[in-house]
Amino acid sequence: MLQSLWLESLPKLPPDPSNAVADNPAAAEFGRQLFFDARLSANGDVSCATCHQQELRFTDGLQKAQATGTTARHTPSIVGTAYSPWQFWDGRRDSQWSQALGPLEDTNEHATSRAQVVNLITDDPEYRATYESLFGALPDWSDSDSVMLNTAFANIGKSIAAFERTVLPTKSRFDEYVQAIVDHDADRQRQLFSDDEVRGLRLFIGKANCMQCHNGPLFTNHEFHNTGVISFPGDVPDTARVAGVREVMANEFNCRGLYSDDVELRCAELDFARTGVELIGAFKTPSLRNLENTEPFMHKGQIGTIADVLNHYNEAPDAMIGHNEAKPLGLDKRELGQIEAFLKTLAAPVFVETS
Amino acid sequence: MIVHRIAGICLYFCLTVLFVQQHASAHGGVVEEGDLCVMKVNYLRAHFKIYQPRVAGHEQYCEDIPVASESVFVMEYQHDSLSDMSVDFRIIRDVTGKGRFARIEDIDGISDLESATVFYRPPAVEPDVYMINYEFIEEGDFIGVVSAKHPETGKVYAAVFPFEVGFTGLGYWPFFIGLLVLIQLQYLLMSGRLKRWFGNKTVTTASAIVCLLMFAPKSFADDLIVTYTTPDGDLAINKMHGWILHIETSAGLEIEGAIVDVEGGMPEHDHGLPTKPRVTEELGGGDYKLDGMRFHMSGYWEVVVSITTDSGISIITIPLQL
Numbered sequence: 001m002l003q004s005l006w007l008e009s010l011p012k013l014p015p016d017p018s019n020a021v022a023d024n025p026a027a028a029e030f031g032r033q034l035f036f037d038a039r040l041s042a043n044g045d046v047s048c049a050t051c052h053q054q055e056l057r058f059t060d061g062l063q064k065a066q067a068t069g070t071t072a073r074h075t076p077s078i079v080g081t082a083y084s085p086w087q088f089w090d091g092r093r094d095s096q097w098s099q100a101l102g103p104l105e106d107t108n109e110h111a112t113s114r115a116q117v118v119n120l121i122t123d124d125p126e127y128r129a130t131y132e133s134l135f136g137a138l139p140d141w142s143d144s145d146s147v148m149l150n151t152a153f154a155n156i157g158k159s160i161a162a163f164e165r166t167v168l169p170t171k172s173r174f175d176e177y178v179q180a181i182v183d184h185d186a187d188r189q190r191q192l193f194s195d196d197e198v199r200g201l202r203l204f205i206g207k208a209n210c211m212q213c214h215n216g217p218l219f220t221n222h223e224f225h226n227t228g229v230i231s232f233p234g235d236v237p238d239t240a241r242v243a244g245v246r247e248v249m250a251n252e253f254n255c256r257g258l259y260s261d262d263v264e265l266r267c268a269e270l271d272f273a274r275t276g277v278e279l280i281g282a283f284k285t286p287s288l289r290n291l292e293n294t295e296p297f298m299h300k301g302q303i304g305t306i307a308d309v310l311n312h313y314n315e316a317p318d319a320m321i322g323h324n325e326a327k328p329l330g331l332d333k334r335e336l337g338q339i340e341a342f343l344k345t346l347a348a349p350v351f352v353e354t355s
Numbered sequence: 356m357i358v359h360r361i362a363g364i365c366l367y368f369c370l371t372v373l374f375v376q377q378h379a380s381a382h383g384g385v386v387e388e389g390d391l392c393v394m395k396v397n398y399l400r401a402h403f404k405i406y407q408p409r410v411a412g413h414e415q416y417c418e419d420i421p422v423a424s425e426s427v428f429v430m431e432y433q434h435d436s437l438s439d440m441s442v443d444f445r446i447i448r449d450v451t452g453k454g455r456f457a458r459i460e461d462i463d464g465i466s467d468l469e470s471a472t473v474f475y476r477p478p479a480v481e482p483d484v485y486m487i488n489y490e491f492i493e494e495g496d497f498i499g500v501v502s503a504k505h506p507e508t509g510k511v512y513a514a515v516f517p518f519e520v521g522f523t524g525l526g527y528w529p530f531f532i533g534l535l536v537l538i539q540l541q542y543l544l545m546s547g548r549l550k551r552w553f554g555n556k557t558v559t560t561a562s563a564i565v566c567l568l569m570f571a572p573k574s575f576a577d578d579l580i581v582t583y584t585t586p587d588g589d590l591a592i593n594k595m596h597g598w599i600l601h602i603e604t605s606a607g608l609e610i611e612g613a614i615v616d617v618e619g620g621m622p623e624h625d626h627g628l629p630t631k632p633r634v635t636e637e638l639g640g641g642d643y644k645l646d647g648m649r650f651h652m653s654g655y656w657e658v659v660v661s662i663t664t665d666s667g668i669s670i671i672t673i674p675l676q677l
């Protein structure tokens with residue numbers, strides 16, 4: 001069971017046939033430059049990295065993100081998201097590249113338009129040369145709804161996705177501990193994990209039921225669950241996946257859309273996606289790797305500390321909308337502290353070049 | 356004796372339901388049905404609840420709320436039609452003088468509705484769940500008015516529910532009196548007095564008929580056996596994969612040309628599969644190709660296979676421990 005959580009068990013990156021440049025290093029480098037470029041915003045101050053700050057594990061430390069405005073939800077990390085079939089808290093996009101396009105046009109995030117984004121690439125000689133070497137000549141477009149404009153806009157998302165695909169988790173103390181178990185090295189195990197951390201791990205995989213959702217080497221099943229988190233002050237409860245699945249089905253940049261590079265349109269996730277009231281208030285399970293410096297937690301940052309998140313799951317209160325899938329755990333304070341100690345062994349910061 | 360007792364219990368529940376329904380129509384909008392608080396907008400029903408998340412966390416209220424604070428009103432539809440309807444939501448100070456007995460006619464009679472209104476959400480179609488958030492700044496008596504407009508007929512259905520902010524209790528005495536009457540009726544039934552008054556057979560037969568109507572089982576076809584194989588390898592979580600279902604009768608006759616539907620879930624967590632699998636091909640010889648299966652949690656799962664043939668429907672549950 002422990003090996004199922006081990007980073008060594010992480011399979012190779014799943015291919016993204018909808019993005020022809022997904023594994024192209026030149027596209028990834030172009031995407032990296034775009035990720036840190038604040039010119040991709042209405043006020044010239046907001047880049048992807050404004051909210052996805054690598055020193056905060058690609059989050060921003062705020063309840064709701066602050067960019068050109070205040071966003072609807074909390075900034076999720078981007079580490080390892082190439083493994084997820086669904087993007088955003090509600091899975092309203094089905095690829096990293098279509099995800100990357102969303103914030104660019106959101107009035108509270110980059111507040112720009114696809115025309116402005118494509119113009120920026122066109123007007124910057126270096127960007128233009130890189131773009132044209134990857135995708136061919138930039139289109140001559142005049143109508144803002146044209147397929148040519150959308151194709152260029154999608155290509156920019158595909159470049160950002162090629163970069164984001166390279167942002168992957170690194171080995172944590174927990175992974176070294178599993179290595180020591182595999183090696184039957186008891187001394188090394190004792191050096192690596194305290195008694196509390198070992199007990200916390202046992203609770204994590206056992207009595208606390210954490211692994212029912214936080215499973216696999218990324219500690220997430222990439223699926224959607226209603227865990228009865230309280231509403232954000234001033235907001236109505238968030239309907240989440242039930243609306244997200246409708247949005248991804250209708251999105252022009254989805255796997256079945258005109259801008260997918262997969263001529264065979266292999267879109268099993270969309271073909272078999274579940275819909276319906278069961279998904280009311282269900283949010284995507286986040287990874288538990290690298291929790292430190294990522295407070296606050298939950299989809300609107302409603303809970304400030306790991307300890308309070310654990311208290312929430314221990315109590316499992318009724319959900320305000322839909323129903324809470326979790327059941328009360330009956331853990332005592334010491335046990336909750338041990339789980340927290342274990343979770344901190346998953347820290348392994350990820351850094352990328354910024355210039 | 357046991358039959359009489361079961362029949363008695365059954366009648367008791369039926370009477371409870373009848374009573375509560377009458378109570379609802381007399382009340383005009385929101386009513387408690389057992390543990391559930393229900394809003395009735397004419398024939399349309401929704402699970403109704405109010406939260407005060409800043410002061411009372413996850414505590415639910417049905418009508419009256421304890422303090423003037425941020426209040427979230429939630430309607431979870433029990434009737435699909437509501438998800439297509441344009442619904443508006445108004446909260447007014449109680450200027451009718453009718454208190455808990457205010458009805459839609461009293462609201463229509465208010466000359467200046469706007470000045471009595473403290474909150475109004477214009478008509479909107481909410482496909483999943485209808486919610487509003489209003490922060491009360493003072494305690495007092497209020498009336499909620501919910502209107503739903505039918506998308507085709509244009510008919511407007513309304514629900515009116517008077518409520519108190521700063522509720523001190525004493526709101527449900529008529530309900531409790533009704534409950535006492537029911538308990539007494541049940542006692543009479545169980546003790547046999549009702550039988551003595553109306554005749555043994557009449558009571559037992561009436562109760563048994565009601566019971567049968569309530570719990571009549573669906574008809575099922577002959578015993579079918581469903582087995583499955585997983586051509587993509589052993590079952591693993593978080594991986595989309597296919598199954599081959601094999602369906603035959605207990606006598607070994609392969610079932611062909613059936614309509615096969617598959618659902619599934621984790622009963623302990625009250626949720627279904629993360630995907631919506633379906634049979635994509637009939638392979639012959641009683642084999643059916645099932646695609647789009649994925650399990651996303653370890654634990655106990657049930658996969659429910661519904662098989663429709665000319666002779667009826669069979670529902671077979673496959674238990675799985677992952």
